[in-house]
Amino acid sequence: MLKTLTTVSIAALIAGTAPALAETLKFAYASNATPTVEAMQRFGELVSEKTGGAVDVMYFPDSQLGGERELVELVQAGTIDITKVSSGLMESFAPVYGVFSMPYLFDSEEHFYRVMDSEDIMQPVYDATRDQGIVGLSYYNSGARSFYTKDKPIMSVADLAGLKFRVMQSPTSIKMVEMLGATPVAMGQAEVYTSLQQGVLDGAENNEYAITVARHGEVAKHYSYDVHTRIPDILLIGTHTLDRLSEEHRAAVMAAAEESTEFHKQVWSEAIEAEKKKSEEEFGVTFYYPDLTQFQEAVAPMYDELKADPEKAALVDQIRGAAEGS
Structure with missing residues (x-):
């Protein structure tokens, strides 16, 4: 190629x-x-x-x-x-x-x-x-990223324990999955379908397009809206x-x-x-809506660690300052 x-x-x-x-x-x-x-x-x-x-x-x-x-x-x-x-x-x-x-x-x-x-x-x-x-x-x-899995929905942090999830080749994404108790596996998007199919991965995290365009919905039927990143x-x-x-x-x-x-x-x-509807109707994927509180609490230490980097901390402050009502 x-x-x-x-x-x-x-x-x-x-x-x-x-x-x-x-x-x-x-x-x-x-x-x-x-x-x-x-x-x-x-x-x-x-x-x-x-x-x-x-x-x-x-x-x-x-x-x-x-x-x-x-x-x-x-x-x-x-x-x-x-x-x-x-x-x-x-x-x-x-x-x-x-x-x-x-x-x-x-x-x-x-x-x-x-x-x-x-x-x-x-x-x-x-x-x-x-x-x-x-x-x-x-x-x-590029949408909100959430977890999707082969065998069970992710409704709590405990559901992530021991599972292997594909993440992007980003140190921060890897750290997030570790903080949630799962095992991150950094790999390219093109490898995910086969890795899910063969059991190398238990799940991945992405937006709804991964279910349809990448056809991950053929092997992963549970999509949990924990909406961890945008x-x-x-x-x-x-x-x-x-x-x-x-x-x-x-x-x-x-x-x-x-x-x-x-x-x-x-x-x-x-x-x-439209992709969500297609996921349900053509791929048989079920969507779930877990309580986000415990997920947010589990990764809170990442923000404490980030304070050691003044440039990143300043950017976080700007972003949080732009939240409605802040």
């Missing part, structure tokens, strides 16, 4: 397929749910509209050029211009991103949007990787790309990113409800 190619050979492949346009931005991404794919496509349409066709976006979808980590590295190398990855992955590039993997950080989706739309809160986060050749442009909602996706661009764009085109790209986020908000909620 292309993900095994060297950076040089990938660059040659991309160069060979690029159309003869004044400016082409190469946008590669891993497999994603439909609303996010639509938002990324909308971004390209908006870039073209705002630049009068002077800047075009060329897509390399569905992990053609590798997984999320490889794509970030390709942006850093200047091989591609733009990608979209989970902020959970970005923790390994800038530790401050780990804050978004903290459990029960957001009170609601409204709180989440209030924070993510705040330039004062988010711009320093987006700039945290500037010296590594990448910066954040905007974000997309981890945003981050739209990234290379600093080399920003530097070569004219001031006018740079502003157009940034405006297109923000508008694509607004477009994504419009389609996300309805799409999630």
Whole structure:
């Protein structure tokens, strides 16, 4: 597969397929749910509209050029211009991103949007990787993550004891599952279905799209809304790309990113409800609603430990300060 190619050979492949346009931005991404794919496509349409066709976006979808980590590295190398990855992955590039993997950080989706739309809160986060050749442009909602399992619903912290759960390759996510008494297994999304099927995993944690699009509902029939995290996706661009764009085109790209986020908000909620209905009707998945209090209490020490990191602690204070009624 292309993900095994060297950076040089990938660059040659991309160069060979690029159309003869004044400016082409190469946008590669891993497999994603439909609303996010639509938002990324909308971004390209908006870039073209705002630049009068002077800047075009060329897509390399569905992990053609590798997984999320490889794509970030390709942006850093200047091989591609733009990608979209989970902020959970970005923790390994800038530790401050780990804050978004903290459990029960957001009170609601409204709180989440209030924070993510705040330039004062988010711009320093987006700039945290500037010296590594990448910066954040905007974000997309990737939903609320909850536990789903093969054999039994998770209705209490005790139900997690001894079970093996797939988590993202994020130190904070790993720590959260450990604090809840389960065993975290960090692996790529592509491996989860087979691992559930073969008993390597007892469950995983993700939004409802994992049940349908990734077809995990064929082997995991119990989805428990403990709603432990809301981890945003981050739209990234290379600093080399920003530097070569004219001031006018740079502003157009940034405006297109923000508008694509607004477009994504419009389609996300309805799409999630449709996937839940599909999970029940086509996959036979049952949804459960445990009391969240004991889950929140079990992970509270993570916030005490985080106070030792001033940058992360300050970001948590900003996020919590944006909660309604705070």
